[in-house]
Amino acid sequence: GAVVSQHPSRVICKSGTSVKIECRSLDFQATTMFWYRQFPKQSLMLMATSNEGSKATYEQGVEKDKFLINHASLTLSTLTVTSAHPEDSSFYICSARDAGSGVGETQYFGPGTRLLVL
Amino acid sequence: AQSVTQLDSQVPVFEEAPVELRCNYSSSVSVYLFWYVQYPNQGLQLLLKYLSGSTLVKGINGFEAEFNKSQTSFHLRKPSVHISDTAEYFCAVSEQGGGNKLTFGTGTQLKVEL
Numbered sequence: 001g002a003v004v005s006q007h008p009s010r011v012i013c014k015s016g017t018s019v020k021i022e023c024r025s026l027d028f029q030a031t032t033m034f035w036y037r038q039f040p041k042q043s044l045m046l047m048a049t050s051n052e053g054s055k056a057t058y059e060q061g062v063e064k065d066k067f068l069i070n071h072a073s074l075t076l077s078t079l080t081v082t083s084a085h086p087e088d089s090s091f092y093i094c095s096a097r098d099a100g101s102g103v104g105e106t107q108y109f110g111p112g113t114r115l116l117v118l
Numbered sequence: 119a120q121s122v123t124q125l126d127s128q129v130p131v132f133e134e135a136p137v138e139l140r141c142n143y144s145s146s147v148s149v150y151l152f153w154y155v156q157y158p159n160q161g162l163q164l165l166l167k168y169l170s171g172s173t174l175v176k177g178i179n180g181f182e183a184e185f186n187k188s189q190t191s192f193h194l195r196k197p198s199v200h201i202s203d204t205a206e207y208f209c210a211v212s213e214q215g216g217g218n219k220l221t222f223g224t225g226t227q228l229k230v231e232l
Contacts, residue, residue: 034220042225043208043225046220097218111161
């Protein structure tokens with residue numbers, strides 16, 4: 001149980017275009033999802049917390065107009081990188097907290113999306 | 119705010135040898151503690167977690183960790199490693215009642231050699 005999927009697994013796009021990344025909890029409901037960014041050989045940096053039915057909470061230094069987050073249902077959150085530039089190239093990972101199973105504070109992570117902006 | 123320190127960026131070890139990956143944390147409130155493993159180009163998989171109770175926590179793949187409150191540590195151990203344990207290991211903390219936000223350490227690359 002507790003599987004989180006991400007789509008696409010990798011994407012290459014041209015500078016100036018927008019890219020949408022989906023994060024789904026497959027077998028549980030997630031009222032809260034998190035979006036992280038990971039640079040090569042570095043740790044995960046939390047970008048934002050996504051709450052179902054409300055606005056996302058962004059971490060300091062993360063541009064909310066550039067990284068649009070929508071959490072429209074209890075199993076789906078999307079991250080849209082708008083007007084992508086080469087410096088946005090990174091590994092984006094989402095995680096979800098299981099709201100209903102009493103598993104404490106555990107987050108379950110998706111497999112990640114590799115974004116390359118040319 | 120909390121922080122996590124993983125003192126070793128890389129740990130080479132021979133197969134079947136024991137290993138310890140160190141993790142220290144700093145927080146002004148009580149915390150939950152986690153170890154995650156990341157294989158190349160993949161997301162993170164939960165190895166084990168400490169929420170409360172017994173300070174010795176056993177996880178998957180034969181790993182265990184011990185919470186030491188006085189030393190603010192949560193070191194990860196395995197008595198005998200396998201080639202397949204080669205991966206990046208991340209220690210993470212979240213503050214109790216802090217909305218589940220995880221703070222990660224910088225990671226330790228475990229490289230198991232024959």
